[in-house]
Structures are given as C-alpha cells and as structure tokens.
Amino acid sequence: xxxxxxxxxxxxxxxxxxxxxxxxxxxxxxxxxxxxxxxxxxxxxxxxxxxxxxxxxxxxxxxxxxxxxxxxxxxxxxxxxxxxxxxxxxxxxxxxxxxxxxxxxxxxxxxxxxxxxxxxxxxxxxxxxxxxxxxxxxxxxxxxxxxxxxxxxxxxxxxxxxxxxxxxxxxxxxxxxxxxxxxxxxxxxxxxxxxxxxxxxxxxxxxxxxxxxxxxxxxxxxxxxxxxxxxxxxxxxxxxxxxxxxxxxxxxxxxxxxxxxxxxxxxxxxxxxxxxxxxxxxxxxxxxxxxxxxxxxxxxxxxxxxxxxxxxxxxxxxxxxxxxxxxxxxxxxxxxxxxxxxxxxxxxxxxxxxxxxxxxxxxxxxxxxxxxxxxxxxxxxxxxxxxxxxxxxxxxxxxxxxxxxxxxxxxxxxxxxxxxxxxxxxxxxxxxxxxxxxxxxxxxxxxxxxxxxxxxxxxxxxxxxxxxxxxxxxxxxxxxxxxx
Ligand code: ADP
Numbered sequence: 001x002x003x004x005x006x007x008x009x010x011x012x013x014x015x016x017x018x019x020x021x022x023x024x025x026x027x028x029x030x031x032x033x034x035x036x037x038x039x040x041x042x043x044x045x046x047x048x049x050x051x052x053x054x055x056x057x058x059x060x061x062x063x064x065x066x067x068x069x070x071x072x073x074x075x076x077x078x079x080x081x082x083x084x085x086x087x088x089x090x091x092x093x094x095x096x097x098x099x100x101x102x103x104x105x106x107x108x109x110x111x112x113x114x115x116x117x118x119x120x121x122x123x124x125x126x127x128x129x130x131x132x133x134x135x136x137x138x139x140x141x142x143x144x145x146x147x148x149x150x151x152x153x154x155x156x157x158x159x160x161x162x163x164x165x166x167x168x169x170x171x172x173x174x175x176x177x178x179x180x181x182x183x184x185x186x187x188x189x190x191x192x193x194x195x196x197x198x199x200x201x202x203x204x205x206x207x208x209x210x211x212x213x214x215x216x217x218x219x220x221x222x223x224x225x226x227x228x229x230x231x232x233x234x235x236x237x238x239x240x241x242x243x244x245x246x247x248x249x250x251x252x253x254x255x256x257x258x259x260x261x262x263x264x265x266x267x268x269x270x271x272x273x274x275x276x277x278x279x280x281x282x283x284x285x286x287x288x289x290x291x292x293x294x295x296x297x298x299x300x301x302x303x304x305x306x307x308x309x310x311x312x313x314x315x316x317x318x319x320x321x322x323x324x325x326x327x328x329x330x331x332x333x334x335x336x337x338x339x340x341x342x343x344x345x346x347x348x349x350x351x352x353x354x355x356x357x358x359x360x361x362x363x364x365x366x367x368x369x370x371x372x373x374x375x376x377x378x379x380x381x382x383x384x385x386x387x388x389x390x391x392x393x394x395x396x397x398x399x400x401x402x403x404x405x406x407x408x409x410x411x412x413x414x415x416x417x418x419x420x421x422x423x424x425x426x427x428x429x430x431x432x433x434x435x436x437x438x439x440x441x442x443x444x445x446x447x448x449x450x451x452x453x454x455x456x457x458x459x460x461x462x463x464x465x466x467x468x469x470x471x472x473x474x475x476x477x478x479x480x481x482x483x484x
Pocket of ligand 1: 154157158184214217218235236239241
C-alpha cells in the first residue's frame with residue numbers, strides 16, 4: 001500500500017501465536033479498493049486447521065495473561081492506544097483504501113476505535129467483586145470476577161477498526177485472549193492493529209488474527225470447546241447461525257446485529273437540528289452503519305419543509321473516492337451492496353415514491369451510488385422492512401404520535417431509534433415507548449465509548465462500550481468460605 005509513513009503496518013499474513021503466517025493450504029484471497037476496484041493485495045484464506053492453531057495459541061497464552069495484574073494489562077492497553085493515535089494517519093489511509101469511507105470519517109473511526117482501548121484500559125482497574133453478608137456466623141461469601149477465557153471475535157467491514165477494538169479491548173482488559181476474524185473485505189485494518197499490539201508489547205498469542213473466507217473459520221470457532229465466548233457484529237442471519245453453532249458447547253455470546261432505525265421528526269421539532277441529525281445518522285459511512293436512520297418518519301405539518309431542506313443538503317453532497325478532498329459519500333463496499341440499494345429504490349418508485357434530489361455526478365466505477373431523498377415512502381416498500389445500507393433517505397409521512405410509534409416499533413429489530421421534539425412530555429412518552437436498545441432524542445449521534453451500545457429483539461444480545469462492556473468478558477465465581 002502506497003503512502004504509508006510506516007509501511008510495516010501493511011501486513012498480508014495472519015497472526016498466530018506471535019508469528020505472521022500464511023494459510024496452511026497456501027490459498028489466498030484478494031482484497032479490493034472499492035474506489036477503483038483494483039486489487040490492494042492478498043491475505044491468507046485460512047481454514048479450520050489454521051483457526052484451530054490460532055485457538056491453541058490463544059489457549060496457551062491465556063494462563064499467563066489472566067494472571068497479570070490489572071494494572072499491567074491496563075498499561076499495555078494504554079501503550080497500544082498511544083500507538084494507534086501516533087499512527088492515526090496511516091491507519092485512516094489504510095481504512096479508506098480497503099473500506100471506501102471519506103478520509104476524515106476514517107480518521108474519526110480510528111479515534112473512536114482507539115477510545116475503546118483507552119476506556120477499557122481504565123476499566124481494567126475497576127473490575128471489582130462483592131462481599132455478601134453471611135447467613136451464618138461461620139461463613140463468608142465473596143463474589144469474584146474472572147475472565148471468560150478464549151474468545152472468538154468476528155467483525156464486519158463497515159467499521160474495520162472500531163468494531164474490533166470495541167471487542168478486543170474489553171476482552172484483554174478482563175484477562176481473556178482472542179482469535180479475531182475480520183471481514184474478508186477489510187482485513188488490513190485488523191492486521192495493522194495486530195502489528196501495533198505487538199509493538200505495544202502485548203504478549204504473543206494474546207491477540208491472534210485469522211483471515212479469509214468465513215465458513216471454515218466460523219465452523220471451527222463454533223465447534224472448538226476451548227472457545228468460551230463468541231462476540232459477533234454483523235447480519236442477523238449470521239448471528240443466528242453462530243448462536244445455533246455456539247449452543248452445542250454452551251458458549252457465551254455477544255451479538256450486535258442488524259437494525260432498521262426509525263428517525264422521527266414531530267411537528268414541534270427544531271427542524272434545523274433534525275436536518276443536522278438526519279445528515280449524520282443517515283449519510284455517515286455512505287449509509288452503511290447498523291444505526292443509520294433507515295426510515296425517516298416526518299409529521300404532516302413539517303413534512304414538506306423538512307423534505308425541502310434535506311434535499312438541498314443532499315444535493316450539495318459530493319460522491320467520489322474517499323481520499324479525494326470534499327467527498328462526503330465514498331464508494332459502497334461491493335456490487336452486492338449496490339444491487340440491494342437499486343432493488344430498494346426501484347421497488348419504492350414502482351410503489352409510488354419519488355426521487356426529489358437532483359441527478360448527481362458520479363465518478364467512473366460501478367460501486368458509486370448517488371445519495372437521494374425519496375418522498376412518498378410507505379410501509380409496504382422493501383426499504384421499510386429491510387436495511388438499505390446505502391445513502392437513500394426515504395421520507396414517510398405520518399399524522400399522529402401513536403401512528404409514528406406503531407410504525408417505528410413495527411419491525412423485528414430494535415437497535416437504534418431517533419426522534420426530534422421540543423416538548424418535554426412527548427420526549428418522555430416517545431422515549432419510553434420506543435422498543436430499541438438506544439434512543440437518540442434531538443441527536444443523530446449515539447456512538448461513544450462511554451455509553452452502552454447494543455440492541456433488543458433481533459438486533460442482538462449484550463452491550464459494548466461503557467461499564468457494561470467488560471462484563472461481557474467476565475464470569476462470576478461465588479466463593480463460599482466455611483468453618484470459620
Ligand atoms: P455484513 O452483511 O455486514 O457483511 P455478515 O454477517 O455477512 O455481515 O458478515 C459479518 C462477519 O461475519 C464477517 O466477518 C463475515 O466474514 C462473517 N461471517 C459471514 N458468514 C459467516 C459464517 N458462516 N460463520 C462465521 N462468520 C461468518
């Protein structure tokens with residue numbers, strides 16, 4: 001990869017037990033730059049045997065890592081954090097090159113990703129326990145928190161850095177060791193984190209990275225009894241498959257799955273604030289985030305004004321390679337993403353929706369799509385029930401608060417929801433009525449390391465970030481001391 005200040009950050013091998021290796025089969029997979037569709041490089045296409053070796057390495061490293069003091073683990077995480085910040089520009093460039101998002105957003109992701117490492121370095125020191133008043137005078141009861149053990153970590157392509165640190169950092173802070181399988185579309189950001197972990201002095205085998213196509217790797221992670229926990233971010237079907245696969249050996253699970261976020265603008269909203277929120281929530285990462293507004297519900301009294309203002313903002317957006325200055329929408333991750341977006345838009349148009357944005361200039365290449373605003377969206381359209389994962393803003397018109405809540409909750413998913421109102425009473429009413437793990441009132445931004453992140457219903461299990469994030473990697477041991 002060109003233009004890196006530290007070229008060694010670009011690794012084309014997996015990391016097993018402190019050694020950079022290829023696949024035992026010798027197979028590789030190509031990784032593409034979505035902006036140009038040129039091959040950036042290859043990574044090993046690892047299989048079940050490579051994954052087993054990585055799990056064994058994690059198992060071997062586990063006792064020593066677990067027995068380090070919290071302060072020692074915290075210090076290593078702090079060093080790792082410092083290296084991420086020091087190499088922020090390289091990491092951001094690599095991220096944009098393999099994932100496509102605008103460089104400024106990539107810088108933001110590296111800062112966000114690194115923030116989890118710092119946060120959990122701090123939390124490592126606060127893993128407490130409990131003493132429980134004894135029911136009899138000759139006994140004492142103590143609750144200890146212990147690491148879960150070896151964790152399998154499977155992550156998607158939309159946040160190739162942050163989705164990994166959000167899992168590895170609490171795992172390591174708790175005393176777990178990990179086998180990470182990044183998305184086959186964006187492995188280099190993960191491998192660069194491995195390089196920095198080594199530089200930070202995190203011992204061999206604590207962080208292992210296996211690359212390649214998911215099936216065999218996933219099968220081994222699910223079947224291997226040494227893996228005590230799986231933490232996954234990705235689609236609901238794969239999450240459900242992993243849950244079934246984890247059932248045989250009763251592994252712990254954290255699942256951060258798909259969403260179908262409603263973004264509700266009431267008549268009494270601050271419209272300019274709502275427009276800002278909609279831009280951030282809908283168009284960040286080209287609309288390819290699981291908390292992206294998927295359905296924008298606008299009350300009849302402000303519908304036309306909101307549509308007009310949003311359209312003006314979207315018309316000003318520039319589409320192009322993420323490395324080009326001024327670009328706000330980069331390429332989509334692959335052809336399948338473009339096909340899904342086109343399918344949703346065609347279906348909406350056939351059912352009466354209208355594109356109100358101007359025709360955008362698109363650069364050459366098949367992975368670009370124009371950001372658009374659609375008016376006249378209705379709940380029978382595909383984009384109402386499926387995540388579009390693209391820069392398409394469908395505006396649904398509603399009349400009453402009850403109607404908006406019913407539409408918003410009318411989905412099997414429950415990750416993020418947003419709403420805009422200036423009324424205190426409505427704020428409480430709607431905030432409590434929405435069946436989602438995260439609700440943004442008068443804000444389109446809900447991701448921070450300090451707050452719990454996660455969903456309800458088919459959007460997943462468990463929470464990442466915050467004080468809760470580390471609990472996902474801790475077991476409770478109740479220690480009864482008798483005969484005193
Ligand atoms: P997305 O639509 O975000 O790509 P996926 O659920 O397909 O979501 O992918 C998320 C992660 O899950 C990726 O790392 C992918 O390689 C991995 N994955 C996909 N299928 C499987 C599987 N059968 N077993 C384990 N991991 C899988």
